[in-house]
Amino acid sequence: MNTICEFFRRRAWLRVAVVAWITPSLLFLPGGTRANPSGGIVTSGAVEFGDGLGGHLQLRQSTDKAIINWEEFSISAGEITEFLQPGASSAVLNRVVSGNPSAIQGALRANGKVFVINPNGIVVGTSGTIDVAGLVLSTLDVSDAEFLSGGDMIFRGNGN
Incomplete structure (x- = not known):
């Protein structure tokens, strides 16, 4: 090896x-048919989930920082996942906890910063569009405490 x-x-x-x-x-x-993210559980902060009807999932974040653990975080072509955050310096950490990779084929939008952590991989397809104030896509994880503190973050792990 x-x-x-x-x-x-x-x-x-x-x-x-x-x-x-x-x-x-x-x-x-x-991993089934990929659509908008599903199976989200907010572990820190306050986020209100929209119904996702019409292929448009809106997430209203009312705290400066939030952490969501997802079963799936993929966006199909023609779908929109949109984070409505308090401001451009706000951040949301989206951590995928299933064994499936993420595929962004649709639109990811946010007026703040978006982190997507998936140890099984993240791919942005040719039809994928990203319009956010800041973006981190990683197969390595960051601790909740480091993310919430807003200081330096060290990404660790064994991304697949």
């Missing part, structure tokens, strides 16, 4: 090629 890791470490161009080849396949992994 170390030989394989050393091989990839020395060949950055090959890493890029492998990621470009593998990433589209994430869209076809099991």
Whole structure:
């Protein structure tokens, strides 16, 4: 295994090629039909979930920071997920807790900062659009305390 890791470490161009080849396949992994995010549980802050009718899910965040754990965080083509936040410096941490990757094929909108953490991968497809004040997409996790403190954050873990 170390030989394989050393091989990839020395060949950055090959890493890029492998990621470009593998990433589209994430869209076809099991996980059901992808639509707007589902199964959200607010663990910190205050967020009101809209009904998502018509393919438009609005999330009204009334605190400066919020954390939501999701079963699924994907947005299908033609769907809209929109965070209405107190301001441009507000932030929401969206953590995916299932074993499925996230695919953003529709629109992700926010007037503040959006973090999406999914250890199983995140892909933004060709039809995906992102219009936010700030964005972090990561397979590594950050502690709730670091996120809520607003200071430096260290992302850790074993992203797949």
